Amino acid sequence: MASNSAVKKVVTVIPVKPVEVVKGFALGAKKRVAAYCRVSTDLKEQETSFESQVQHYTDTISKRSDWELVDIYADDGISGTTTTKRTEFLRMINECMAGKIDMVITKSISRFARNTEDCLHFVRKLKDKGIAVYFETENIDTLGSGGELLLTILSGMAQDSSRNQSDVTKWGILRQFESGRVLVNTTRFLGYDKNDNGELVINEEQAELVRRVFTEYLEGKSYNAIAKGLTKDKVKTVTGNEKWWDSTISGMLENEKYYGAALLQKTITVNFLTHKRTSNKGQSQKYMIDENHLPIIAKELFEKVQDEKERRALLRGNLVGDRHKYSSRYPFSGKVFCGNCGNIFKRRQWNSNNASKKVVWQCKTYIMDGKDACGARAVDENALMDAFVRMFNRIYENRQSFIKTMTENIETIILLKPDIRETEALDERIEELKNELKKLIRFQVSNNIDSEVYNEEYKSISGELEEMRKKRLEHDKIIESKDGLKQRLDEILETINSRDSLLEEFDEEIFNALVEKYWCAPRQ
Incomplete structure (x- = not known):
């Protein structure tokens, strides 16, 4: 039998043969191109503004004679780790699926999505329709050879970056808690303002209201009776309303800041992608900072109120902190x-x-x-x-x-x-x-x-x-x-x-x- 080595191979290059249609797109027709951008509220510089990105994509697309601009979709100031609130992004996807767009351009994977699952889901969804996504920074065309493999690697890195950033932020906040540094939003409760150094200082007019609530409760009044009295006297709530509710009074009576302390990490983030928060019921450490600022009431008075709340709850057959269970009893x-x-x-x-x-x-x-x-x-x-x-x-x-x-x-x-x-x-x-x-x-x-x-x-x-x-x-x-x-x-x-x-x-x-x-x- 003759050896293969004796056979002389002949290679012929077959030139590209023009076709009329590729994946449903007619050659010679202009590609309908859309741009997606996301502007973070933390970035004030002109080059990241919506206006400058409109100019950038308008110029980029107009330079190509075979492209025409469909629209520029922009979500302003929303984190890229979740798509649920990115209305413009979802509108763009819907219009892609409706056959109105042939190609999407975006700056980078992190602008498109920092969640690997979402990124690949939407890229594959568009790919099935023959729609390319081009990432400028990474120079990836999702319809190109090896595009999805590289995209998977890079989007995974982007998600890790989000997770790492979340961990770094959390670590920094915990170090502040451990050192006793407290950041308190005074717009959410009455009694205090902030000075130029960011320290809590007593607002005496509001402090009188706080003392009134604690005193009336110990005198035997219910949440409802206290709320009705404040409403009748046209006293304004922290949000400026004159209508007071039972829950507002209950919250005031449980606020440790009124005796000069600050309980930190009452809520925790349970998912760095969705940013969902929940009450911290022991899943993570809490930090109690005593004598953090000047008190409006004595700690002894605060503790008497907590004892009275528990006493009244037990009389109703209720457990403190288990209000929902009681309500459906x-x-x-x-x-x-x-x-x-x-x-x-x-x-x-x-x-x-x-x-x-x-x-x-x-x-x-x-x-x-x-x-x-x-x-x-x-x-x-x-x-x-x-x-x-x-x-x-x-x-x-x-x-x-x-x-x-x-x-x-x-x-x-x-x-x-x-x-x-x-x-x-x-x-x-x-x-x-x-x-x-x-x-x-x-x-x-x-x-x-x-x-x-x-x-x-x-x-x-x-x-x-x-x-x-x-x-x-x-x-x-x-x-x-x-x-x-x-x-x-x-x-x-x-x-x-x-x-x-x-x-x-x-x-x-x-x-x-x-x-x-x-x-x-x-x-x-």
């Missing part, structure tokens, strides 16, 4: 409302020390303000249970008719969509305003118009654009809410159809499945 909690004044009904126990004791539900307005404010009488808990059993049995006996009527009513609501003409008008106006904004920016870049005139016009156009987008978002929310309504209907029907007989006694599980609000109009 009884089936009617948070669900029974007064048909006279609209306030919630509260559970009360009458004659609790003798054999004739009974549980009733009574209007909160009547309890707090008396019968002159609301004349609704208390309702026996057994009467509420019996009323639900009767109502359910009537529904069950006529369930076919009930289900038919309810289904028709909800389907009618679901079919009611926002006026399509109004939606289209909003979309058209949004496009007009976007174009006006781009023209204004480009005119400013090339003609250097008076900054005051430019700023005023920019503010006017961008303000209207934001308003139009809010209205458009409301239309989308209405449509989305229909899904929740349909799901609720399915839950109700499943509960009714799962029964094979009438109720003989109150069933808490069925009550919770069917009832969201229980309106009660008792005898006057």
